[in-house]
Amino acid sequence: MSMPTNSTRFRPRGARLTLVAALLVAALGILIQFLTGVPGFPVVPPGPIILAAVAVVVAVVPWRFIPVLGLIAAAFVLTGMFLAGTGDRLINPADIGPFAGTWMQLVGLLTALSAGIVATVSAARATRQA
Template sequence: MNRSTAAVANAFFLFVGVAGLIIQIVSGVPGFPDIPPGPFILGVTGTLVLTLAAKYRWILFIGIASPAFILVGGLLEGSFWGRLADPGDFGPFVGTALLIGGVLAAIACGTVAVSQAYRRVAVH
């Protein structure tokens, strides 16, 4: 079984989310812990999807759950709205836009990947 394009896209957008988090950390967005878990959660998930999803299709569910977890956490914490509303503060704005766009796209691509992986083959 080969990796689907949707699974590769899922992993790509997980890594986009990682880039967004790193940009936020480097640009000094307040409130990040000393060792923030988000880059590790998304990065490990992206790596698992790329390396194991072709053999273990259940891994694709993690490619949906991890970005959903990060998105819900961001929504509950709530400060990203202010960063998105201030494009003049370039680093935090770009980092937040990449994170939110990355996790939303990862959820969408992950859903397509799961759908494709579990689609039954029609018998004619």
């Protein structure tokens, strides 16, 4: 059995690395909200744990379609963010911790969605070409 060469082995590309970074930014945004006293969080908020764990998996697992996991996690947390009614924190800069944390979370999740789509489509194209 021959080992794959560098030209045939899948390597992380820019979109995949952007996905990892965006998931970590979103996790940090949630953590900032929690630490600044936003009401409604459980004792241990699951969002940062889920997003950080998925970011690690996307970063280290070499499977071509693992970015789909990051895409799903970002969509799941973004849905939860809007169901929880975070809109008031996005427009109230006077309360800087919740404001900054919510914006970090939102920008991270939207970037993760975009990068996840690009990484998944790139993987699908590479699979078709192989």
